[in-house]
Amino acid sequence: MIVNHRAVASIYRFEMARAWRTVMQSVISPVLSTSLYFVVFGAAIGSRIQSIEGVQYGAYIVPGLIMLSLLTQSIANASFGIYFPRFAGTIYELLSAPVSFVEVVVAYVGAAATKSIIIGLIMLATAAMFVDLEIRHPVWMVAFLLLTAVTFSLFGFIIGIWADGFEKLQLVPLLIVTPLTFLGGAFYSIDMLPPFWRAVSLFNPVVYLVSGFRWSFFGQSDVSVGVSLAMTFLFLALCLAGVWWIFKTGYRLKA
Amino acid sequence: MPPIISISQLSKTYSSGFQALKSVDLDISQGEIFALLGPNGAGKTTLISIVCGIVNATSGGVTVGGHDIRRDFRAAREMIGLVPQELTTDSFESVWATVSFSRGLFGRRRDDAFVEKTLKDLSLWDKRDARILTLSGGMKRRVLIAKALAHEPRVLFLDEPTAGVDVELRRDMWQLVRGLRETGVTIILTTHYIEEAEEMADRIGVISKGEIIVVEQKAELMSKLGRKRLTLNLQEPLSEIPDSLEPYRLELKSGGCELVYTYDAQGQRTGITRLLTDLSAAGVTFRDLQTEQSSLEEIFVGLVKDKR
Structure with a gap:
């Protein structure tokens, strides 16, 4: 046996089944929150903003909103997915099974990314009911969707390994990811900011994700697509390095 | 016949500095029931955990069926089933799903007939669709055994199998262990219930403070030290x-x-x-x-x- 594909499939199915058990929460909450954002930002505030760079404000925020959900859902799914067996003790089975660490990561991250992509697509469908959407570069849109989901599922996986309590599981998403996302140009173009804050924003990795994703919709972006893509890959590489280190050292997994 | 498990100079020192195992040597023969006896904290679970891949050894080596547990971990682990001491289960899963999951995790092809037989052998068939959290402690223990047997292991580790288990389940479990031995499965159980070792084991090892003090055939141990x-x-x-x-x-x-x-x-x-x-x-x-x-x-x- 060179690759234990049955193990990968088993873990993947197990994780997907977990989402399926809570399908109502998984689907309703993103749909509800998207609708709320549209009511608040699209209808109430958007009616005064009209358009940004020629795009209706209601449509302009769609890529950012999807990105916001994609990030939080990827992190939440993956971190919970690996943290829970550690918490419940069922991790013993994973550690004693004939699976390599790479296979474990592929299965957990694959499942977490799948779930967040499905949610992203549901949000896209919900948004399409509120505003007219065009997607200029659908292939790139899917590429950004996939890359972001995988990258942040890896990030979530690292958090799930690092956390030693449910509070810590919430800490990073709440204190770092959500602020970065809100300040990452999800609801505005960073070109609207004063020069100083625009420069500060360029240190926020989420800016590149939102900008690239928005480009795939409207063909325009705050920073060039090449830079967006490069930054996404950089973050992906950092996460892969983190996961590699965890498994090399057995950090928090093996005594 | 070469031993199915060979442990040589195995030591484990935890990061806290606690030395759980001190250069343990132990060979287990194929098809025997081996009882590892020792008081709490003697190193029984650490020893099992290293063989199963849950804990890293500080030094020394282990082979299972001739496969080194580090270099050839897949082949080694495929042979092993582990029933842990704690009742750690996926509470929200059904019995059927969790046992099928274990089979897949160990790389075995789906085989509903085998899972069905395993559940029936353990009197779990009626509960196959029940969520694990609804089961009693004894039933959960059975689920853990079913999970460990789901991939048809050649070596079965039972870590304190009858701790907190009622008489009926204990009897069933002993019967199951004997049945497994007849099919050539090697069984290693840790216990501090002496009567369990006395009743079940072919050979007994006593471990204390991380060292194996004695390993003997049960009868010899009794006559020698009795x-x-x-x-x-x-x-x-x-x-x-x-x-x-x-x-x-x-x-x-x-x-x-x-x-x-x-x-x-x-x-x-x-x-x-x-x-x-x-x-x-x-x-x-x-x-x-x-x-x-x-x-x-x-x-x-x-x-x-x-x-x-």
């Missing part, structure tokens, strides 16, 4: 033991009606002949006598105490 007791039923009750008999360290029991003499059955001289002569000289007469072997529990307590 102390025997000679009980004499006296004609006339004694109020106290005569001074002349003091060197024998006799005990007076049953209100002075019985004299008990404990001796080493393996000793060159048991001292029985001399005792009987001295008894006669002291005018103590008896109408009956019997001897009994000390139990494994007594042997075990003696061994561990000596070590301290």
